[in-house]
Amino acid sequence: MSPPRLTMEQWAITKAILDKNDWNISAAARELKIDRQSVRQRISAAKNYGYTDENQEFYIKSKSTLYDAEGNLRLQWLKEDLDRERQEEIAKQTIAGLISEIEPVAPKPPPAITMSDVAVAYCIGDAHLGLYSWGAETGENFDLSVAKRDLMSGADRLVASVPAAEEAIVVQLGDFYHMDDTKNVTPLSGNNLDVDTRFAKVIRVGIHLMRYVIDKALEKHKLVRVRNVAGNHDPTASITLTEALKGYYENEPRVEIADSPKSFFIYRFGANLVGITHGHTGRPERLPGLLAVDAQKDWGECDFRFVWHGHIHSKRVFEDMGVIVESFRTLAGKDAWHAEQGYRPGREMQAIVLHKRFGEIERHTAGLKWIRSKED
Numbered sequence: 001m002s003p004p005r006l007t008m009e010q011w012a013i014t015k016a017i018l019d020k021n022d023w024n025i026s027a028a029a030r031e032l033k034i035d036r037q038s039v040r041q042r043i044s045a046a047k048n049y050g051y052t053d054e055n056q057e058f059y060i061k062s063k064s065t066l067y068d069a070e071g072n073l074r075l076q077w078l079k080e081d082l083d084r085e086r087q088e089e090i091a092k093q094t095i096a097g098l099i100s101e102i103e104p105v106a107p108k109p110p111p112a113i114t115m116s117d118v119a120v121a122y123c124i125g126d127a128h129l130g131l132y133s134w135g136a137e138t139g140e141n142f143d144l145s146v147a148k149r150d151l152m153s154g155a156d157r158l159v160a161s162v163p164a165a166e167e168a169i170v171v172q173l174g175d176f177y178h179m180d181d182t183k184n185v186t187p188l189s190g191n192n193l194d195v196d197t198r199f200a201k202v203i204r205v206g207i208h209l210m211r212y213v214i215d216k217a218l219e220k221h222k223l224v225r226v227r228n229v230a231g232n233h234d235p236t237a238s239i240t241l242t243e244a245l246k247g248y249y250e251n252e253p254r255v256e257i258a259d260s261p262k263s264f265f266i267y268r269f270g271a272n273l274v275g276i277t278h279g280h281t282g283r284p285e286r287l288p289g290l291l292a293v294d295a296q297k298d299w300g301e302c303d304f305r306f307v308w309h310g311h312i313h314s315k316r317v318f319e320d321m322g323v324i325v326e327s328f329r330t331l332a333g334k335d336a337w338h339a340e341q342g343y344r345p346g347r348e349m350q351a352i353v354l355h356k357r358f359g360e361i362e363r364h365t366a367g368l369k370w371i372r373s374k375e376d
Contacts, residue, residue: 011046014039104250110222114166118361119269121352122158122168122217125330126175126231126310127151129206132196133333142333143196148205150331150371154349155213157366159220162351168221169267170213173310173328174231174278176241177206187235194335203237207244214245218254227258227265231310232280266295270356273302279309279327284316288323304359313338314345331368 014032018039021027029036133142179202180187184195196202210226217224226245230238242259249255258265265276275291282290287307292299299305305323310330317326329348346367353362 011042014042015046018043105248105252107252107254108218110218110254111164111220114164114220114222116166117270117356118163118165119167119169119272119354119356120162120165120217120221121171121267121274121308121354122155122213123171123173123308123328123350123352124151124176124213125173125328125349126233126313126332127172127206127209127330128175128178128233128332129209130178130195130197130199130202131332131335132194133335133339137336138334138339140333144202144205147332148209150368151209151349152212153371153374154331154366155216157371158349158351158364159216161364161366162220162353163362164220165353166221167223167225167269168217169225169227170210170217171267171276171308172210172226172228172241173276173308174229174238174280175233175310176210176228176231177202177234177237178332180234180237186233188232191337193233194337203240206237206241207248210241210245211248214249214255218252223254223256225256225258225267227267227276229265229276229278229310230263231278264290264294266291266298268295268298268302269354271301271303272354272356272359273298273305275307275323277307277309279311284309284318284325284327285320287325288321291323292321304354306360313343331371 014028017031018024018028021031025036025039029039032039127147129147130144131142131147133140135141179185179193179195179199182199184193184199185191186193210228214224214226228238228242228245242257246257246259249257263277263281267274267276273291273295275287275294277287279287284307287309288305291305291307305321307323307325309325309327312327313330313332315327315329317324319325328350329346331347331349334343348365348367349371350366351364352360353364355361
């Protein structure tokens with residue numbers, strides 16, 4: 001049977017209690033003296049019958065319906081979730097409050113000598129901060145402290161090896177965080193995650209790490225652009241990262257934090273056109289066409305076209321329509337599921353040097369063994 005119809009008065013009472021309890025279903029159920037499923041049914045009924053709600057916007061995630069032999073509806077199961085745009089708006093409001101007390105960093109003097117005809121792209125594959133791996137099960141121990149050490153060392157190695165280009169872009173290719181909230185499951189599929197330490201700590205370490213990479217880049221480049229791509233593991237947490245960085249670098253004109261909500265980001269440097277995305281929303285074969293449509297004017301003006309993405313943790317490169325599509329490896333370890341499934345990709349971090357007229361002219365790779373060699 002469909003959710004029970006509510007009168008406006010019944011919904012007003014229910015909504016008032018939900019508001020008072022910050023929309024905690026369990027707390028509201030206790031106060032209403034009904035079970036949690038009944039509360040959810042009231043929310044569903046209010047949505048279905050057009051009652052407005054100023055605080056929450058739900059959508060039907062899935063629907064299952066049972067009909068009898070005569071075709072009459074007998075049972076219906078509705079699975080609801082917050083509207084994604086509403087989730088992002090809530091996250092932005094929350095983070096705005098959290099970073100309101102952040103003291104922006106003071107501007108730093110630029111390096112004395114830089115090269116204006118080249119730019120450096122520091123590509124960070126899926127970092128999966130917060131992932132936990134038990135060596136006895138996966139072959140190597142991995143946790144937040146290891147991830148932090150490796151990423152900082154990788155940034156050190158790459159910044160030291162690349163030319164002193166006037167411009168740099170830090171390309172964070174998504175799934176920077178292993179989890180999106182305290183539920184410790186993937187947001188879309190609900191798969192359980194192997195997680196190390198508390199969510200709040202993981203968020204803080206991630207912000208610290210990105211600041212470390214940006215600050216290192218500022219030592220060598222006059223302008224540092226930053227793009228944090230949302231992944232399938234961290235669609236909301238990635239907003240946290242971007243908003244926090246905007247707060248820290250508010251007074252630093254040499255840092256530009258891109259905050260577009262689009263999943264496909266366009267970067268141009270001279271004759272180079274680059275599409276940047278995580279790679280979980282469509283097949284890689286479609287990415288050249290996406291670049292052509294989303295950047296029509298730049299497409300015609302650029303001789304060198306690329307799409308960079310993460311998601312698959314392994315290196316794959318192909319060319320189509322004059323576009324080189326490339327996925328990047330990660331420094332992260334394997335969780336139990338990926339170890340059992342036989343995933344064994346190499347681990348590295350890369351920096352790509354683009355020339356304004358001649359396209360990619362150099363590439364610097366910081367493999368995991370090289371990154372960790374300074375500890376020997």
